[in-house]
Amino acid sequence: MKTIKQWRKNTYNAWLMDACLVAILLLALSWYQTRGTLKADGQPAPDFLLTDLHGQQHQLSDYRGKQVLLYFFAPWCAVCRLSADNLNNLRAARDDSDWVILSMALSYEQRIEVDEFVRDLDLQVPVLLGSEQQMKDYQIQAFPTYYVLDEAGLLLRRSVGYSTELGLRVRTF
Incomplete structure (x- = not known):
């Protein structure tokens, strides 16, 4: 041997x-x-009704029939700042008819922090103003956290930390 x-x-x-x-x-x-985050084991994703930065309401259950990428971030998070631009690239690479990207701001004190984060990165995806309830529902413990939902609203995949555009593509196909 x-x-x-x-x-x-x-x-x-x-x-x-x-x-x-x-x-x-x-x-x-x-x-x-x-570990400790909400398991992506085919269970239904917790529903929410949130407002985006433009005042439009988004209810997660309204996106049934489409695959959904949920991106949870904090405006003070340096890793979020590095990875968020990959969302723009991913959005540009895929047809919006069969899937959607929703980013959700959490762990902020004032909305201006979120506005500056989005403006600095020129995010081209809806940015929802989340709350402690979503942190609890999705068991967010670190940023950024990603969840991929299938067309039925079931949690398929999850990831925490930096993800490249390629990594996001692999997770969402």
């Missing part, structure tokens, strides 16, 4: 082992970050 040292002498084997180790570490980190 070959030892690990002997097996790693081959460059491709070493790369494969390193890639597997990185994948295991990333999966472990993802599990750790999402």
Whole structure:
């Protein structure tokens, strides 16, 4: 039986082992970050009726028949600032007829904080003014947190932390 040292002498084997180790570490980190959040196990997403920055009301159940990406952020969150622009790119890449992106501001003291965040990033997706109720309902413990809902309004996937545009595309297809 070959030892690990002997097996790693081959460059491709070493790369494969390193890639597997990185994948295991990333999966472990993802599990750790999402522990305690609302499970994405096919249960119905908690409904809400919220107003966006333009005064328009959005009820989650009104989007049944479409896939929904919920993006929870805090305007003070540096990681949110880095990842939010990926929402614009994702929105531009997909047809709006079969899915929707809803971003929700949480953990803010004054609306001006949310307005500045959205203006600075030129967000082109609806930004809802969330409350402690949504933090509780979705068990948000860190920002940003993402949930993907299917056409029936069931929670399919969840993620916490930075996500690239590619990562968002993979999660929403």
